[in-house]
Amino acid sequence: MRTGSPISLWDISAKEPDIQNPMAGDVETDVAIVGGGFTGLSTALYCAERGVSAQVLEAKHIGYGGSGRNVGLVNAGVWHPPAAVRKELGDTYGPRFVKRFGEGPAQVFDLIEKHQIRCEVTKTGTIHAAHAPSGFKDLQARHAEWERLGEPVDLLSAEDMVEKTGTRAFYGGLLDHRAGTINPMGYCRGLARAAKGAGAGISTGVRATKLRRDGEMWLVETDQGTVRAKYVVLGTNAYSDDLWPDLKRVFTMIHYFQLATKPLAADMSHILPGRQGIWDTGQIMFSIRRDAYDRIVIGSMGTVVGSVGRGLSRRWAKKQLARLYPELGPVEFEEAWHGQIAMTPDHLPRIYQLAPNLLTPIGYNGRGITTGTIFGQCMADLISGMDPADLPLPMTELSTVPSAPIMSRLYQTAFTANQVIKSL
Template sequence: MQRKPYDSLVAERDLYQPRGCPRMNPDSPISLWDLSAEEPDLRNPMTGDAETDVAIVGGGFTGLSTALHCAEQGLDAHVLEAKHIGFGGSGRNVGLVNAGVWHPPAAVRKKLGDTYGPRFIKRFGDGPAQVFDLIEKHQIRCEVTKTGTIHAAHAPSGFKDLQARHAEWARLGEPVDLLSAEEMVEKTGTNVFHGGLLDHRAGTINPMGYCRGLARAAKSAGATITTGVRATNLRRDGQDWIVETDKGTVRAKYVVLGTNAYSDTLWPNLSRVFTMIRYFQLATKPLKADMAHILPGRQGVWDTGQIMFSIRRDAHDRLVIGSMGTVVGSVGRGLSHRWAKKQLARLFPELGPVEFEEAWHGKIAMTPDHLPRIYQLAPNLLTPIGYNGRGITTGTIFGECMAKLIAGMDPAELPLPMTELSTVPTAPIMSRLYQTAFTANQVLKSL
């Protein structure tokens, strides 16, 4: 499908509903990335029953990486996406291609042990390189930068944590620099940070562009991708799985659920293995030429605060600022609009009055220990889940892992062990409590 010009899509978006309101029309853009991605959208309805080696539910990073790597292994793969490619967390992502996970390496080793710990650290430390290699190999148009990302110290206590993290990464020989407060001014254009950690392995992308590029690559490799088809039930039929959908059935030897934070009732209790939180973002109009000192290297930045916020400069010189919670109000007025204006005035007072183009939010699946999971829910039924806000690298890595498992890889070679499904009984309550706290934080920081 040919992608329409950005201005045309904005005009269509405004006809569907007021900015910032829930997207009532399924074709209404879900984020800035949905509007600005250069890669064309892929729409392909399901026209009847089908058979395949691997049925994949979810057309995001995980599902499309699984499909691509399955096809490259000679497996017939069929992706089933309920809406359109990247509709879930993938198309609403911040776009930071970060190495590792929330925990520093020592904590990962302690949690995963001497066998899996070092393997996980290495595999996820190399995660950005795998993403960048796929982008290069398949010439994915996704506004990629490879100038790193910066973990910014919001307070002296945050800088102490970054010093400890730097010492660990340096011991492992990874290209990570500890930045002073003065160096942070040079890198970010603001003096509010107490230091930072620049990870040269990392970078930024337009996440929807990457997602659509994976879809294009998977299709070119031989995978089938259908959109606008919702999986409604899973059942066994002999040695096969039957995926029932609202458009027909798919018979498959294996099924991979790649739905992460957007998991529903398709498999019992799957949506209760994590605490769901939301993350919102607002994008400004492109900056003027005299603001070139703001994030001049286009590194994505996120801070050490308990309620994290992020900021980056996209390829078209928009500032994209976000934090935990939902969009309250709209892109042009309301609480989130006031919060974003206040934060930008604090960071960059020289900006003056700021106008915003887009506002959106998405879901994040947070596990109790902030590590992802790989579950074998039943024979030949797999799901990686609980990405804790690191969807780009985790989804890409785990998609390859799913394909290799199905092709015969020993599960002992995975980056972390497969575990039994374990629910978080307090997840619904905690999700509501977090949302209340995040909204209160927007109010407090808008004063």
């Protein structure tokens, strides 16, 4: 029986049923997977479809970490424009990475269709919105790159943005037709259902406490028994703990908070009429989207300060909505929540081989839906014998970020200050 409060709006509104399943004694399997989010469940699904036995171990419940707290934007690519990715990864991996991650939304949508996952999917794109003239210049450069690559990305004028968003607050935008939105918890639970249906084992409420070698095998000790496996995949990303030394020190952890309004009145249909998810070019990112039930979900970097009914974050959200859509008048909120994001110094993810047959993808930089799905397939490919040289980026040695704890605190201070300033 699941206990505790819902972790997000998506936890309440997802139509896919939760999967709750304690571990029944010791298990032997081909691959043990720690973490029941996008990465772990994608790994389990792709492994099971290849005839590779897999056992998922989730300490809380399916989607408890960043997967169930996500904004729900199914974006193509990463933070960097294609040219910056090519410069960072080189001529071999750079174009491959850009192509694979550009196809990420299609992979997600194909899985949703194949397994009939109920997750409020839209395929109307997402919009990168210019918060200032400088932001629009950046978007013009990004558009030129995507256009050169032949991708379906449109540059939007300020007037175009009024039509797409219902507000005059933006200086332009970049509409990516490859992208879309989902209920992220619905997608996560759907992946769990699909993986279980394909033959993967899924155990919830089971915490992995220790990893050790047992001859040619790995032994994962948990609070409910042991799992003996040839391979182990750690799919914990920003929610990594001390299971493997220093793993939670390879990224800077930041938070992202969101508040959801009650459903809008029928006469507010001009607000985000195409339901594209939006994020802006500001240094402290802001996002807004409209869900399948006509709630506005608005968020930014930082934690929820206060609660859904009172406090700083609620004041921030009311102020932002009044700035964007003064015609809304007083708004009421249903839910408030925040999650953790693993940010790497270069804003690119990592794949580490921590020890023989011990793998972890990590550092998703706020792009968990597509990255987790793609890397889950990569894990299954590696376990099935793929040459690591065929990955979308090279496997690297684990490298810690010594300044991460300090930077996390500094970022949190700056994000809270931003909420204060923008609530005045």
